[in-house]
Amino acid sequence: MKRESGGEQMEFQGKGPDAWTVGGHRFSSRLLMGTGKFQDTETMVGAVLASGTQIVTVALRRVGRNPREDDMLGPLGELKGITLMPNTSGARNASEAIRAARLGRELCGSPFVKVEIHPNPHHLMPDPIETFEAAKVLAAEGFVVMPYMPADPVLAKRLEDVGCASLMPLGSAIGSGRGLATAEMLRLILRDARIPVIVDAGLRSPSEAAAALEMGCDAVLVNSAVAASGDPVAMAAAFAQAVGAGRNAHRAGLMPQGGGTALATSPLTAFLSVEGS
Amino acid sequence: MVNGEAYEAKPLESVTALLEEMGIGGRPVVVVLNGEVIPAASWNARGLREGDRVELFRLVGGG
Numbered sequence: 001m002k003r004e005s006g007g008e009q010m011e012f013q014g015k016g017p018d019a020w021t022v023g024g025h026r027f028s029s030r031l032l033m034g035t036g037k038f039q040d041t042e043t044m045v046g047a048v049l050a051s052g053t054q055i056v057t058v059a060l061r062r063v064g065r066n067p068r069e070d071d072m073l074g075p076l077g078e079l080k081g082i083t084l085m086p087n088t089s090g091a092r093n094a095s096e097a098i099r100a101a102r103l104g105r106e107l108c109g110s111p112f113v114k115v116e117i118h119p120n121p122h123h124l125m126p127d128p129i130e131t132f133e134a135a136k137v138l139a140a141e142g143f144v145v146m147p148y149m150p151a152d153p154v155l156a157k158r159l160e161d162v163g164c165a166s167l168m169p170l171g172s173a174i175g176s177g178r179g180l181a182t183a184e185m186l187r188l189i190l191r192d193a194r195i196p197v198i199v200d201a202g203l204r205s206p207s208e209a210a211a212a213l214e215m216g217c218d219a220v221l222v223n224s225a226v227a228a229s230g231d232p233v234a235m236a237a238a239f240a241q242a243v244g245a246g247r248n249a250h251r252a253g254l255m256p257q258g259g260g261t262a263l264a265t266s267p268l269t270a271f272l273s274v275e276g277s
Numbered sequence: 278m279v280n281g282e283a284y285e286a287k288p289l290e291s292v293t294a295l296l297e298e299m300g301i302g303g304r305p306v307v308v309v310l311n312g313e314v315i316p317a318a319s320w321n322a323r324g325l326r327e328g329d330r331v332e333l334f335r336l337v338g339g340g
Contacts (some may be wrong), residue, residue, distance in 0.1 A: 020283045034338075034339060034340030035338035035339060035340070036338040036339070036340045037340075038338060044338065056338065057339055057340055058336045058338065058339055059336070059337050059338065059339025059340075060334050060336060060337070060339075061334065061335060061336075061337045062280045062332065062333065062334055063299070063301060063306060063333035063334065063335050073305075073336045073337070073338070074305075075302075077305070086336065087339050087340070089339055089340075102314070103309070103314070103334050104336075106307045106314055107305055107307050107334065107335070107336055108336070159336060167318045174340070175340075198328070201340075221340075223340035224340070225318070268312075
């Protein structure tokens, strides 16, 4: 975007958020999108396009009795500039996740994998031990490993040490829409992480995505927040704007926070009363 | 056996023919035969014998 006034500040505005790199791959969009729960393929593709996302997650399933039904991902493969990232959902342990990752790579032709192991259907919390074991093996095999993980700074460091390409801590439970319930833990992860941090689950509103980026997260991944919204295509666009705003706010640096007393914005010199009277 | 269920198929049929018969010819699927991934390039050449275990996977929407 070109602006006549030039100047560094205006140029910054026009550029939008800066690019980022994960596993040696460069992306300009900081919004990752899931493809589950959409009413139909048309809405899903519309939302993906409106979001400007470049990384889209998909799941792997056995071909069922009626294999002709929904081939919703056909159109996704035709979209330019989109990396498919298969997840390992359905895996209950490391060996199942490793198998799913290898099959996903065959289907997608992409080195990206979202390692996702959540054995308890009630809360869907990621199993830290199985996730760590699977991540270690898959990273050694050359996958770009993106682990869905508890917001635990100790585990984050361990996952980074075994070669994960990013960390994907949850904001709150999958599909819960409870937002950044783990904010304090996310800050601890961000303090030490040397690889991108992506908030993966629990977001409901674009303002929460903006807050994640403002605090220094590199990206967010949303699915239910878009798919289960009133208008998924419009909501996807809203998330894209929020992510851009949050990132630019982080780069700009927030103002210092006051301690409960006001600091005037306008000069407090006498105006209505006559000075010296 | 296809995905754990008994499946009647003529012997010596190729993997490609099986997919056609199931109505998923030309669709992106991964074929695992007796625990081993069969690359698409070998689907025409690889025949199926009685007792073979075929597993088929595809992509679906997911988060």
